[in-house]
Amino acid sequence: MTEEAIFRSANMVLVQVYMASEIARDCVWVLGEMGSIEFLDLNEGVNSFQRAFVEETRRLDNTERQLRYLEGVMREQGVEEPREAYGGAYGGAARQPSRDLEELMQRTPQTTSEMDAVVKAVAEYEQGVREMAETYRGLEKRQQGLQEERSVLEGTRKYFETRMSYDGYRDGDDGSGDRNSSDRFTISSNDSLLTQEERAEGFGPDDVGLHDLEAAPSTGAGPMPRESSVNILGTAMGVVCGTIETDKFAILERILWRTLRGNLYMARVEIGAPVVDFDTGEEQRRCIFAVFTHGGGLVARSRAVAESLGGRVVEVPGSHRAYAVAVHGVNGKLADVQRVLAGTAERLAVELKEVAGQLAGWRAAVASDKAVYAAMNRFDYDPARRCLVAEGWMPRGDVGTARAAMVDVADRRGVDIAPVVSVVDSHLTPPTFFRTNKFTAAFQAIVDAYGIASYREINPGLPAIVTFPFMFAIMFGDMGHGLILTLAAACLCLAESVIARQPHRGEIFDMAYSGRYVLLLIGLFSIFTGFLYSDLFSRPVTLFASRWAYPAGFKEGQTVSATQTGVYPIGLDWAWHSAENTLLFANSYKMKLSILMGFIHMSYSLQLSLANFRFFKSRVDIIGNYIPGFLFMHCIFGYLCLTIVYKWCVDWIGLKRVAPSLLNMLINMFLAPGTVDHQLYPGQGPVQLVLLAIALVCVPWLLLYKPLALRRAHNHSVALGYSEVLSGPSEASSLASSHSHYSPLRPSESESHALSPSNSLSPSNSHSSSFSHPPPPPFNFADIMVNQVIYTIEFCLNCVSHTASYLRLWALSLAHNQLSSVLWNMTLRNSFVAYSERGFWGCIIVVLLFALWFVLTVAVLVCMEGTSAMLHSLRLHWVEAMSKHFQGEGYKYTPFSFYRLLTSDNDS
Template sequence: MTQGLQMKTSKQTRLGFITGLIDKKKIESFQRILFRATRGNMFFKKAPIKEPMLDPRTNEMVEKVFFLLFFSGEQAKTKIIKICETYGASKYPCPEEFGQRAQMMNEISSRLAELKATIDAGNRHRDGLLSMVSYQVDQWSVMVRKQKAIYHILNMLNIDVTRRCLIAEGWCPVSAKVQIQDALDQAAADSNSQISTIFQVLRSKESPPTYFKTNKFTGAYQEIIDAYGIAKYQEANPTVFTIITFPFLFAIMFGDWGHGICLLAAVLWLILNERPYKKKKLGDIMAMAFAGRYVILLMAIFSIYTGLIYNEFFSKSFTFFGSSAYHCSDPSCSQSTKSGLIKTRSTPYWFGVDPVWHGSSTELPFLNSMKMKMSILFGVSHMNLGILLSYFNAKFFGNKLDIWYQFIPQAIFLNCLFGYLSLLIIVKWCTGARADLYHVIIYMFLSPTADLGENQLFRGQKYLQNSLLLAAAVAIPWMLLPKPLILRKKQHKKMHRSAHGVKESLDMESPDKDYTSHEVHEGLEFREILVYQIIHTIEFVLGAVSNTASYLRLWALSLAHSELSSVFYDKILVLALGYKNKAVTIIGVVVFVCATIGVLLCMETLSAFLHALRLHWVEFQGKFYAGDGYKFKPFSFSPISEED
């Protein structure tokens, strides 16, 4: 074709040509339209371009095709140009003379070389700048976020146009007033300000936020309480007691000092590597375990303690604290098949459970009875602590109504029934009587005047039971009626005074968490207060029974943990060690280790943790904790640094 174009022909017979680019999706239709427009008097060649190109019209990367079109005549040229414009084809000029085309190629090549050199130089300069900036970009990023945080706080300030100053209102701890004033004075001195900042304490009717000073040890326990609800301002903080009661209730369900040692070793590793783990980005489960490492630490220590009391080490018992007070009556029986036990001395095994009970035929009934009664004792004590804290809350807020008509009847009702049951348990343990406590409690309600017979534990027991039953019955209307009637009387008194033009606020003693958190107004009806008090009374009366039964989970989970540990030891480890084949023994040991870690150390730990959490949130905190406050969130840069 090059030779043909170079041939000297007349202008009438010379062929014209057009070159350009077109979208790959339009090439087939474009070629058919050209063929029809020129009646086939054309020569069309195309070649795909490998890499996508940027379309200047849409700013999108599209695949394009290069085309070369030969035609004859001016009319065909006009038609072809219109078709190219219609299809959005890009036309490129190409000289007809060979020398001009060669010159044009050289110019384009030189321009491409210059552009490539410019781009390479720009890339090198960019890489150099990025390398220099890379050491400071983290600091810049933190600085930008700090500036945004500062401006966010400044946007909350009020502008006093007349005095040309900013006014900020907020909360701060009383203990930090001197520190804040010193910081403001230092800021004024550093900025060479001619006007000092005025720091003044204001009196507000709004309820202040709640703020507890915590450290890395107490912070995790406070988070457990805050997950239930933020304490109301100056309300009793359950965290003080939860630091001890939470790991202890967990340990009652997890009592095995062998498993406790494994848990202690794992948490000590987290504590000893505290600094490296703080800088790492941990997974969800690992981050949760690391955040609660000091909670797990006390859980492990208390588990070792209760495990020594239960005398269980991976379901096995040891005689660390002297010899047993019993021996097997059958000379042919072994440690694992004890059928009869005879007491040989009056001095008992002085710490924890006597090891002779493990493996005996009476092990399960003995441990069941002991752990069940122990769960009731701890449960009643825990609930009494919650009721006692409700007294301190009411006394601090000056709410005499809650003291006389909530704390006192609740304490009487709970202790006349389940406190008396706890007393019977202790008396039975001390005297060794064979009384059936289930029978005593049931017939205390069904037949209070019946003779106790062999179930009598002490003199005057029947009269004491009837007195306690009567006191519990009196406590119910004591909780129900007086408080609404007194509130109704005060409301009528206020309305009467308001009718005579006397402006006097009604003293509500102290805010109650539901309907006394604000002053009683005229629209608050007596029936609404009464309905609330009925619900509150029924909830406590029924809850006293259900909550006491809920503490039996301490016995149930302790029994489940002990039985699972015994099954894994006897049915996996002992059987595996009994085989002479080393491969079977190794497999059995591996299965025992995996089952112990997976089930007893992971699943059982999580289960006992959740049950202890429920006992604190519902059975304990439900007695006194309102949890309707909001948390104090001071301005700080530490969250930005922790995020980085």
């Protein structure tokens, strides 16, 4: 029968598994479906690339790389992957781990031929998609180049239309025989000869604006020159045009200025729309530039400098007719490229949609198979039996199921040698494993964040399910704020199946979703404590009639005393909210309540240490740690709590006595033992003297008993002839741990072999574990004494400081109530006054101030104050409570599980 492993960690055993090589993969697959074994690495001294299944792992690594490439192309092309149950990267491939034998027998492992087919299909799709993607990317770059070329032509046309006049060369020839043609450009003599900048913000690479020139006749046009020649004041000049990044234009300008020694004329036109750099994938802004200079050498030098800075140089015709031909050619090429690009995109989308439907299954299959081979790389190979040997930790209750499941695999494969599962004795510390569900997992995570419980010690996460939200609610108690928390958490709980399928959740939202049941409980507990406080958004809850009666006929502003007519049915009487001394009463009440809650919490935690000592049969810790610690704490702070309750129960006004101060009583108990200034009860002095004497005796008891008892036990064992280093754990060796006041012991040898019917014939007798079993540390009385001194000092001081630390329950509760009251008075209360005075406009003010009040309530009082109260509750559990019993020196149990593997991306 499977152990629940909630109150204590599961009883773990170290198992050794022999499996034939031909069925090892299938056996590990079944264990992965079961999710109940944590494999140990038997090849720690072997490099990863020298292990047995490194080739299979590399092949699957390559397949995962191909899958990541396909996923990246899908993301670029906007093809979405369907999300099924469990969502995440693996679709619905993740199945809950099962420890039911019949269900495990129905889960057939994936064969190697099926895995080979997956690897082959992924490789074929990756090759096809890569070819199409590279073609598509090349067409996009070609399209961008043509668009920039068209932008240069359009930009130069606009520039020449605004800055130049059409004039023929004096002696020029356009190639058509017409020497008097007006197709040439000349620069106006009024223009500057250095640098001109133009900006066309609305101009982009897709703006055509050139179709009017396409219709121009191209017959008779002369050949396009290498670079344009223009006539400036009767002198022919060369021009270099193109595009460059806007940020680099200033660099180009400075370099050309120094290179050409100022003998140039530059112009710039901004391209409004950004373009994509296909090398980096980032958007960048580019501009059109034109450089005018003298001579072919300077023109070539300008071209080289522009290209070295990543610029694209475009040839600009020197005649209007040749310009129209160039524009027509660019538009034609661009149309052809866009047509081919659309066809390629359509074929690529079809291919990617086929991939999207199978990607989750492929990813799950590859990840699972890779995990299997990674686990098998931890195994040892036994050449004598030609089998693999594995070792790992497993809950004792799952050993039988694992053995039967692996035998079933051997039967289905027709292998005569069935796998052998045997329990191995070891001094290694087993991992800590607590079984959790979706409700308890968040509370267990709160404890594990502080430390993993030692093997087989009591789980602090179990009582934290109640104590954590209750401590939070004491500080946060308000019915309205608790209701907001409850509704938000209820929405997360009801929509958990939908949220779980979301592949990418924000970090903050994922934290809230993971702790949705924590939020639900702290909301419900806050409603309960708010009901006890009679608080609803800082307003009194008049559920029952008040048990305080005011005298009739008093005037407003007059101070009167109310008379108590009875006991309020439950919680605080709401009449205290309107009393002048409400703050004094609330401070006194909540301060004493926090002391009581803190003592009960710490005392309960101290009893858990007794349960641990009894479970591990640590008599020396019971006598030397628990009993003196219990007496010391209860003789001082237990007595203080009793006096608090007694003071509440006595009618001091009826006795016509002033209630004595408990703080002064506690101080005088140590400074003036046996003397009482204001008597609380008869015989108070002698009682306090006896309690103080017991507390003082407990200090040396706590300090000396355990070290002396351990030394006596050690000396006794040496006197009987045993060596200092014993063959197994003993009370003198194991309990003298330098890290804690007790050390968990492993189960006995007979218990370890209870599940192995034929241990004398077990292969474990001939194949020893690959791990060395370190002996217990030698006895060192000095170390034990030093650690006990530290423990004694910490325990005595912590009894004082931890009790005072629980006063944060009172402080935060008071602060929360006062802040809520101030927010109400400054917003909604003022809005009601405005409504009564201003009529319709007052109604508008009420709506606006209500919105302000609600936003501030959620943001400040619920979110910020809730976070603060949660952190304080964490502190009270981690430090004040768990220090009384928690050792926390274990390590987490991480079994080999396909479900954990395939859902880890959503849980993280």
